[in-house]
Amino acid sequence: MQSYDVIIIGAGPAGMHAAHALASRGQHVALIDDNPAAGGQIWRGVNNKSIQPARAALESPHITTYYQTRVIATLASQQLLVENPRDAHLLHYRHLIIASGARELLLPVAGWTLPGVTGIGGLQALVKAGMPIANKRVVIAGTGPLIWPVAVFLRMHGAHIVAIAEQQSLPRLVRFGLHLARYPRKIWQAVGYAAQLIGVPFMADSHVIAITGTTQSTGVRIQRGDHQFQLTCDYVAIGHHLVPNLDIAQSLGCDTTPAAVTTTGLLATTIPHVYAIGEARGIGGLDCAIAEGHLVAAVICRDTSAITQWQQRVAHERQLATAIAATFATPATTPLADDTIVCRCEDVTHAQLQHARDWRTAKLQQRCGMGPCQGRICGAATQHLYGWGPDAVRPPLRPARVATLALLQTISTDVE
Secondary structure (H helix, E strand, C coil): CEEEEEEEECCCHHHHHHHHHHHCCCCCEEEECCCCCCCHHHHCCCCCCCCHHHHHHCCCCCEEEECCCEEEEEECCCEEEEECCCCEEEEEEEEEEECCCEEECCCCCECCCCCCEECHHHHHHHHHCCCCCCCCEEEEEEECCCHHHHHHHHHHCCCEEEEEEECCCHHHHHHHHHHHHHCHHHHHHHHHHHHHCCCCCEECCEEEEEEEECCCEEEEEEEECCEEEEEECCEEEEEECEEECCHHHHHHCCCEECCEECCCCCCECCCCCEEECHHHHCCCCHHHHHHHHHHHHHHHCCCHHHHHHHHHHHHHHHHHHHHHHHHCCCCCCCCCCCCCEEECCCCEEHHHHCCCCCHHHHHHHHCCCCCCCCCCCHHHHHHHHHCCCCCCCCCCCCCCCHHHHHHHHHHHHHHC
């Protein structure tokens, strides 16, 4: 078993900066991420001057990186069972930082299971992995600030952006733009995105009501006010902002809300020696994640002057996070046809779920959430559609090899 002063779950901007700040203070850190490199889903493989120093600092001898590694179980006595493509490891920590990031909220719509339909960040990840996108026609739809950087990324890689269809109304977006006056860097960032998307049609107050096609998506039908129209495309990237990954925090027993891990002003959760930073505390963006990475390092190392400095920065950035949450709240969804698939892994339809009492009943009776994604897509969707709360989180947190499950059983038996 390997022991560390601090284990950080998640190598996105928050986790990287926490690791950098902790290592610079002499702490021995383990950084765990299920991706093949640091940066998170959005910033992995992207050059950004805000995160480059932290990324370079991961070469420090004080930092051990565990890439392509997933947390399978959180155990007693401050231990984690993790698995990579080769084997499993038992890791011990004095302090644990949850920087688990967020995932897209994907909501069912007719035709959303067709090949060629992805999440917004999902399409970006596929292109990063080598999928050719040059000269492909792409419609980007849904809501949230993720739309803009991904649209720029896809265009830079040769995609033809047919249109951007944003669900929020134009007045709501304008109010958000005015709020950015207190964040000059964000204004310049938005101006930069707009400049790189000149010529791309933008439509506010626009809702996807169906994806068309038989064996492949061929287009998208959009409702804008009282008017419906069809756009032809090769790919549809659609997402409804982000939801934090809370399963690790919940498995530890931390208090959570649907939108965040509950923390103090010093980022401590309700479990001793466990902290949460970045999107796990609520969707706050890059600058907020960086500030919280530095703050948690100062808290763990009891660096009083740095705590004060970074607390002020975090408070400032979290005000923007509040505005983001208010602006890009998920609108009401289009009524679903009975045959619309809600759980893609198990092909469970809206008709099979709409009268279920709760998430547990849906799992037991219809196998909703029992497939490979373990409810990470349909769980958030059913919470939005039907108001269901999450079920208890139990190990294994991810699908695991038989040998890893056997090790988990041995550990659990020894604890008993």
